[in-house]
Amino acid sequence: MSRCLPDKSLTQVQAGLGSEAEHAHVQSCPGCAQRLRALARDLAVISRVLATTAEPATRTVRTARRWLPAAVGASALAVAALLWIEVAVWRAMTFVPPTMQPEEVSAILSEVSAALFSVRGYVSAKAEADELVPTLESEEDAESDCDGPDWLVTPGCGPAALTPTATSEWGWAEE
Amino acid sequence: MVQTHSGRLQRLCQLLLADGQEAEEVVQEVFVKAFEAERRHGPPADWGPWLTRIAVNTCRDRRRAGWWRRFRRWSERIEEMPIADGGPTPEDAAISDETRRRVWLAFRALPDRQREVFVLRHLEGWSGPEIAAALGLSVGSVKRHLFRAIHRLRETLGGTP
Numbered sequence: 001m002s003r004c005l006p007d008k009s010l011t012q013v014q015a016g017l018g019s020e021a022e023h024a025h026v027q028s029c030p031g032c033a034q035r036l037r038a039l040a041r042d043l044a045v046i047s048r049v050l051a052t053t054a055e056p057a058t059r060t061v062r063t064a065r066r067w068l069p070a071a072v073g074a075s076a077l078a079v080a081a082l083l084w085i086e087v088a089v090w091r092a093m094t095f096v097p098p099t100m101q102p103e104e105v106s107a108i109l110s111e112v113s114a115a116l117f118s119v120r121g122y123v124s125a126k127a128e129a130d131e132l133v134p135t136l137e138s139e140e141d142a143e144s145d146c147d148g149p150d151w152l153v154t155p156g157c158g159p160a161a162l163t164p165t166a167t168s169e170w171g172w173a174e175e
Numbered sequence: 176m177v178q179t180h181s182g183r184l185q186r187l188c189q190l191l192l193a194d195g196q197e198a199e200e201v202v203q204e205v206f207v208k209a210f211e212a213e214r215r216h217g218p219p220a221d222w223g224p225w226l227t228r229i230a231v232n233t234c235r236d237r238r239r240a241g242w243w244r245r246f247r248r249w250s251e252r253i254e255e256m257p258i259a260d261g262g263p264t265p266e267d268a269a270i271s272d273e274t275r276r277r278v279w280l281a282f283r284a285l286p287d288r289q290r291e292v293f294v295l296r297h298l299e300g301w302s303g304p305e306i307a308a309a310l311g312l313s314v315g316s317v318k319r320h321l322f323r324a325i326h327r328l329r330e331t332l333g334g335t336p
Contacts, residue, residue, distance in 0.1 A: 011322045015296055017303045017314070042329050047297050049278040050190060056276050 004032050014039050176222050177206055184230050190294050191234040193283055201237060205230045227299060228309045231291055238287060274332070281331040289324035292317055 005013070005022055012018040013026055014036060026032045146157035184205060188198035208229055209222070219225045282290065291310060295301045296317075301309070307317045 007326065008318075008322045011325050012318050015303070015318075015321055017318050017321075039325075039329070042332050043297060043325065045274070045332065046278055046282075046328050049275050050282060050294075051186070051298055053275050053279075055189075055193075055279050 004029060004035075010036055010039060014043065176209070180222060180226050181206075184226060187227065187230055187294065187299065188234055190282075190298070191231065191287075191290060192237060197237060201230060201233050204233055208233075224301070224305065224309075227295070227301075231295070231309060235287070235291075277331040278328065281328050285324055285327060289320045289327075292320040293324040293328070296321055 005025060009018060009022050010026075010032065013022050018026075026036055146154060151157040181202060184202045185198055188201045189195055192198050192201065205226060209226060212219075285293070288310075292306055295306045295309065296303075303314050303317050306312070307314045310317070312320075
């Protein structure tokens with residue numbers, strides 16, 4: 001063995017745990033022998049201190065550091081819990097309307113239009129058609145002569161022609 | 176037997192536990208176990224190694240049971256108090272206070288296993304196979320723990336190359 005021994009091997013040699021080759025190398029290598037003597041000298045001091053001297057008396061000083069990791073961990077857990085609760089509650093409270101098909105939308109709009117533009121309680125036949133154009137005429141109106149330019153003087157078309165049912169339908173006071 | 180080994184065991188347990196009162200309790204417990212074993216199986220060939228092995232295992236059990244105390248001690252700062260005894264012994268006088276303080280601090284900072292191996296090898300004079308058998312380790316593990324303990328202790332003296 002031409003290379004010097006590492007510290008680990010030298011420690012084992014000093015403790016009597018080295019191999020025969022390591023022991024032989026130390027005896028033949030001045031550098032390793034000197035290092036082994038230094039190691040033995042240090043170990044002697046350490047052993048003497050531990051075996052014969054009194055351990056220095058110590059005084060413990062409590063610090064707040066021992067609470068710091070627990071406080072940091074508890075704070076992180078609290079923040080995570082609050083975030084989770086907020087996300088969970090938000091999702092439960094948020095209303096997402098169901099998506100509707102175009103046919104359903106058209107049907108609803110037709111019904112709404114028919115209800116809005118019906119006259120005297122009757123829904124015009126035209127409101128039931130596919131067209132979305134609202135009708136302003138009921139069947140009764142389609143058959144009258146009140147559409148002409150002289151509708152005011154036409155009997156049955158003037159203000160006197162307003163029937164009580166129409167007023168009652170719209171809530172007007174009867175005269 | 177008690178008079179022959181009590182001082183040595185007291186010193187050993189104090190090195191491993193860092194608590195004088197607990198070391199005394201362990202020593203008493205070791206002798207109780209020794210008497211019970213002698214009554215059941217008869218006396219061993221050599222009381223020394225047998226008592227040391229029991230003491231080391233009992234100290235380890237004590238350390239495991241006192242995990243809460245060690246946790247509290249981990250977060251506490253240690254300040255050294257001035258020594259108020261009668262005076263230094265001749266051995267103490269030969270070693271400077273600074274060296275003594277640094278060695279003890281480094282020794283207390285060692286992991287439990289390294290401390291056990293170092294004490295058994297360099298203070299009790301046990302061989303590597305004996306240490307391995309007592310601690311339930313392989314000889315290679317004993318060598319590894321011993322090297323690390325010596326390396327850390329030598330750093331306090333500034334002796335590492």
